[in-house]
Amino acid sequence: MEGTDRTTLLLNLYRTMLRIRLVEERFVEPILSGEVKCPVHLYTGQEAVAAGVCAALEDGDYVFGSHRSHGHYLAKGGDLAKMVAEIYCKATGCARGRGGSMHVIAPSAGMMGAAPIVAGTISLAVGAAYAASVRGDGRVSVSFFGDGATGEGVLYESLNLAAVLKLPAIFVCENNLYSTHLPILECRPSEEVYKIAEPFGIAARRVDGNDALAVYEAASSAVSRCRAGQGPVFLEALTYRWRGHVGPDDNIQGAHTDIRSPEEIERWRKRDPIGRLRALLLRDGAAGEAELASLDERIAAEVEAAASAARAADFPATKELADHVFSRP
Amino acid sequence: MSGGASAAPAARTEKLTLAQAVNRGLAEEMRRDPRVLVMGEDVGVDGGVFRVTEGLLEAFGPERVLDTPLAESGIVGAGLGLALTGYRPVCEIQFSGFVYPALNQIFAHVARYRNRSRGRYAVPMVIRMPYGGGIHPPEHHSESYEALFCNTPGLKVVIPSTPYDAKGLIVSAIRDDDPVVFCESERIYRAFREEVPEGDYAVPIGKAKVVAEGEDVTLIAYGSMTRQAVEARDALARESVAAEVLDLRTVCPLDVEAILGSVEKTGRAVVIHEAPRNTGVGAEVAALIQERALLSLQAPVQRVCGYDAVFPFPLLENHYLPDRERIVRAARAALDF
Ligand SMILES: Cc1ncc(C[n+]2csc(CCOP(=O)(O)OP(=O)(O)O)c2C)c(N)n1
Ligand SMILES: [Mg+2]
Numbered sequence: 001m002e003g004t005d006r007t008t009l010l011l012n013l014y015r016t017m018l019r020i021r022l023v024e025e026r027f028v029e030p031i032l033s034g035e036v037k038c039p040v041h042l043y044t045g046q047e048a049v050a051a052g053v054c055a056a057l058e059d060g061d062y063v064f065g066s067h068r069s070h071g072h073y074l075a076k077g078g079d080l081a082k083m084v085a086e087i088y089c090k091a092t093g094c095a096r097g098r099g100g101s102m103h104v105i106a107p108s109a110g111m112m113g114a115a116p117i118v119a120g121t122i123s124l125a126v127g128a129a130y131a132a133s134v135r136g137d138g139r140v141s142v143s144f145f146g147d148g149a150t151g152e153g154v155l156y157e158s159l160n161l162a163a164v165l166k167l168p169a170i171f172v173c174e175n176n177l178y179s180t181h182l183p184i185l186e187c188r189p190s191e192e193v194y195k196i197a198e199p200f201g202i203a204a205r206r207v208d209g210n211d212a213l214a215v216y217e218a219a220s221s222a223v224s225r226c227r228a229g230q231g232p233v234f235l236e237a238l239t240y241r242w243r244g245h246v247g248p249d250d251n252i253q254g255a256h257t258d259i260r261s262p263e264e265i266e267r268w269r270k271r272d273p274i275g276r277l278r279a280l281l282l283r284d285g286a287a288g289e290a291e292l293a294s295l296d297e298r299i300a301a302e303v304e305a306a307a308s309a310a311r312a313a314d315f316p317a318t319k320e321l322a323d324h325v326f327s328r329p
Numbered sequence: 330m331s332g333g334a335s336a337a338p339a340a341r342t343e344k345l346t347l348a349q350a351v352n353r354g355l356a357e358e359m360r361r362d363p364r365v366l367v368m369g370e371d372v373g374v375d376g377g378v379f380r381v382t383e384g385l386l387e388a389f390g391p392e393r394v395l396d397t398p399l400a401e402s403g404i405v406g407a408g409l410g411l412a413l414t415g416y417r418p419v420c421e422i423q424f425s426g427f428v429y430p431a432l433n434q435i436f437a438h439v440a441r442y443r444n445r446s447r448g449r450y451a452v453p454m455v456i457r458m459p460y461g462g463g464i465h466p467p468e469h470h471s472e473s474y475e476a477l478f479c480n481t482p483g484l485k486v487v488i489p490s491t492p493y494d495a496k497g498l499i500v501s502a503i504r505d506d507d508p509v510v511f512c513e514s515e516r517i518y519r520a521f522r523e524e525v526p527e528g529d530y531a532v533p534i535g536k537a538k539v540v541a542e543g544e545d546v547t548l549i550a551y552g553s554m555t556r557q558a559v560e561a562r563d564a565l566a567r568e569s570v571a572a573e574v575l576d577l578r579t580v581c582p583l584d585v586e587a588i589l590g591s592v593e594k595t596g597r598a599v600v601i602h603e604a605p606r607n608t609g610v611g612a613e614v615a616a617l618i619q620e621r622a623l624l625s626l627q628a629p630v631q632r633v634c635g636y637d638a639v640f641p642f643p644l645l646e647n648h649y650l651p652d653r654e655r656i657v658r659a660a661r662a663a664l665d666f
Contacts, residue, residue, distance in 0.1 A: 037465045037643045100467045151398030181375040187398040322638040
């Protein structure tokens with residue numbers, strides 16, 4: 001990729017990642033003060049995965065998320081203000097204040113939904129891929145999940161089904177090396193997650209999940225493969241969450257439970273995916289300091305406006321309590 | 330009728346939350362019986378999301394306090410395998426809404442292994458799970474589906490409402506030779522403390538407890554709703570209505586004698602639970618009462634329940650969850666019938 005295409009891509013990736021980062025960090029204070037009441041799994045540090053994968057997708061492609069899906073939602077084109085409102089549990093939110101942080105959803109953008117049940121949406125992505133394949137409409141279906149999901153049996157059922165049916169499904173495992181408080185090697189025999197797909201004959205590889213461009217390139221070739229009818233792809237993106245498992249730090253019921261050493265966290269902070277892309281933009285001459293600073297400002301203002309609007313919005317009305325259980329009440 | 334402790338409580342007591350009381354029960358049984366082990370997600374190093382297994386890893390080591398991968402089906406299935414081969418596992422499911430991947434193992438195997446082996450195998454295992462609303466997380470983290478387990482022959486379902494009972498009941502559950510689903514209300518985990526005896530005592534499974542005596546109406550509750558029922562009773566008392574509060578403690582099998590005994594005395598019953606109304610424990614209790622105590626009834630049995638809707642959050646849950654006002658209203662309806 002050359003010239004303006006590359007510049008546009010890099011700037012897009014940068015913008016997406018920065019929007020995710022600034023939104024996530026904007027939640028820190030209201031979570032700590034108790035203003036945000038629902039549990040929030042922050043995506044800070046992992047932005048390159050959502051940004052890189054979703055940049056390779058078209059609007060019509062499907063994405064299914066997990067408990068940590070703010071980034072997936074935003075990168076796929078979900079409305080930022082509606083997500084912020086959702087996390088404030090307000091009626092103006094993307095799930096009308098009934099889902100919170102773990103149920104972000106934007107059907108019109110192809111963000112099909114997220115759910116806290118670990119590995120719970122992987123097989124749904126396979127179903128959507130089957131629909132795309134039967135219709136022959138060229139869509140691909142992406143499932144985002146964490147390394148912890150590799151413990152759940154449904155992942156293997158899904159890999160098998162997608163492989164047998166040669167579906168346009170992309171399994172994206174964000175390996176951040178921990179499942180809550182367990183280091184990956186205490187949950188599984190190997191750190192290399194992508195190898196689980198090999199016995200199914202699924203094309204699988206590991207990519208640097210803190211390198212947005214590398215993720216984008218891996219995802220683009222996965223998408224081409226899927227659209228060409230060559231079957232599913234498994235991408236393992238090696239990355240790291242900067243914040244706690246849930247909330248800004250792991251401070252569950254007053255007990256500080258982050259077992260990761262400050263040195264390890266610091267090491268990963270130095271590999272900041274946003275800082276890396278920023279450096280690349282400047283080095284390439286794709287953008288200047290002034291341009292990036294003004295982009296930063298614009299995004300910060302967008303996030304601030306979203307937070308103010310969310311705070312001012314109403315909670316869902318009591319009469320909505322039993323809505324949408326069935327098609328008709 | 331009031332099922333208190335089966336053994337005389339030790340003299341020394343400790344002021345504990347419900348979470349701590351379960352912790353003490355687990356620790357004491359592990360100390361007493363080397364076959365008892367604890368397994369689940371984050372139960373070891375972390376001590377559990379609600380701190381219920383705190384300190385157990387340090388005390389009993391990683392062989393008996395097993396941090397498992399994320400694998401509910403595997404945890405419960407492996408728990409059953411352990412139970413069939415001489416252990417007494419206590420499996421933790423992190424939130425009751427995460428048990429669904431394991432329902433296959435629970436319904437298809439755990440509940441019926443005794444039957445399938447024509448009594449040659451016992452299934453001495455406990456499946457613990459935090460349940461219920463009141464602490465604000467969405468759906469899976471706040472819902473109550475104990476009725477699913479009650480509708481499965483072969484399972485006992487225990488839901489304590491106080492620290493004292495929680496310790497005594499977890500001890501009984503571990504000692505029981507049948508599988509026990511043990512539901513712990515999230516909102517009362519650390520809502521209050523109570524003097525809990527140190528050392529060995531058990532609260533029997535299958536025995537309800539009269540929390541407060543009264544002649545006018547019986548409020549039947551369990552888990553977090555017992556406190557709401559007591560509050561309603563106090564409100565009714567101010568209107569000169571004497572409500573009896575029956576804490577079921579075990580929702581399967583029901584303490585038939587206690588329920589009938591109380592309703593035969595009062596002639597009116599209100600059943601209260603957070604779980605959805607449709608086919609809930611309340612429906613079973615109401616059916617039991619009309620089958621066995623019809624002629625004692627002065628009014629239809631009332632139900633105060635969650636709604637038949639996906640559990641809402643965070644403010645709507647105040648509306649969803651039964652509270653003192655709703656219970657008082659239902660009691661009034663029974664009294665004014
Ligand atoms: C079926 C199920 N079991 C347990 C949980 C509780 N839980 C939520 S996230 C999580 C860890 C997930 O780890 P991973 O998949 O690596 O994702 P990460 O949090 O690292 O992004 C656990 C145990 C859950 N949400 N669903
Ligand atoms: Mg992880």
